[in-house]
Amino acid sequence: MARYIVRRVLQMVLAFFGTTLLVYWLMFAASGDPIAALAGERPLSESTRAALIQEFHLDQPFLVQYAYYMKGLLTLDLGVNTSGREIGELVASAWPWTLRLALLAFVFVVVAGIALGVIAGTRRGGAFDNTTLVLTLVVISIPVFVIGQVLALVGARYDLFPTNVVGDDSLAALIVPALVLGSLSLATTVRLARTSVTENLRADYVRTARAKGLIHRRIVGVHVLRNSLIPVITFLGVELGSLMGGAIVTEKIFNVPGIGFQLYKAISIEDGPTVVTIVSLLVIVYLVMNLIVDVLYGVLDPRIRYE
Template structure:
């Protein structure tokens, strides 16, 4: 296990540098004039342009200039300095203000997927072909067929504006209740996928030889389900939820934009709009680290759920 973790950590380092290099290249290579894009239609004085050009090393052009800025950014990042956005605000301060909001939103979404999706998937798998099973399959198909860009405004209008069950927008300092509706919207796609994945996995496990052997030994049905079926069925579900948690932590740009949530996705989208390269790269770098760590935790959990799995 120790050798496996060390090997995965080395792979994570390579993946981190490769991802940040690609994002850095895409963000800065496609910029025409980031300073003017940030200012919009307002004129930029020569003094302001000279200051920002020197501060962000924009005067260095070509391939050499690109790699100079990239390695300078990596050096500061390894020292815990995410740098500053083109507005002059510390990216660390932006992230510290946005991160708790996105974390709450992601936890609500993953909680909805686990509580309702996995539970319903277990019941549907155990009662395959029943009315409940067929109903959940139809509902999940409907949810998966509707994109978030349609589902989020529709839920906002129905539950926030028309019926007023939830706040229509979250605001600058959203409470748990204000994040509940966008969290449900964000977790609906994960819920549908987790339900279908759990249902298929449970149904396959119930037909396995070890389940028939356990039944022939006279074990109680509850013990067969809880110890044998669920433990093996949850392995692919844990894989999905681990990857999905990293995706949810990425900020859910559409959901945060529709419900006016000042989270990571909202700031990331704003940085892309204004061509604020340092802000976009800084946020993406932190999200890549979270995504890699969540995948490592999922791999380690494999051995906990299934003793047959050993990493040599």
């Protein structure tokens, strides 16, 4: 187990450097004049230009620039963005929003997804099952930005719920954005849980449980559920990782000042340092979540061996 984790962490390090190098290269080396890209339309004075060259080590070879950047990142000095603001400060103020949004969406996905999936799975072929299948298919087919936009429009026109989260600190304001953010995960979770429950209900150990004289609720709620959750939880773990970072569209639509929103802003104003930093952080979050899921998988399914 310990060896497995060590090996996985080493893999994570490789993946981390690989992705950050790629993003860094895309943001800096791939543009002709990084400083022009950084500055955008604004004319730059000679001294500012020199300061920027100094700040981002632009007179050095690319890999050295990258190494300086990684050194900053790993010593938790996230540097400043093109308008001179501390990126660390920016992330610190945005992160709680994203965290709250992602967790709310995640709770919604876990609770509703597993409950609906189990009900549909135990009543396969019934009205509830068929309705669930059609509805989840609809949700899966419609892109999130469409669902989000439509809901935001409807909400704003009929004044049903707040569609602009900035300046509203309550958790209630995040409910609709969380529903939008979690909708795709929810639909997939429902379907996954349904299939898994259906399959497990046919398993031999269910017949054994029935032969023991256990009540139906216990057979489904303990024997079947515990087995059915193995693939579902694996999926949910990875989803939590992407919910944390993948909220760019949702945060933009509902003006949630989270990480996704900042990333969107940084991309649109070509603020390279911010983009690279946020993406690097998201990569770390995603990798860590993946590791947790893989370790959890062994706890859930005792047949898995870490070798």
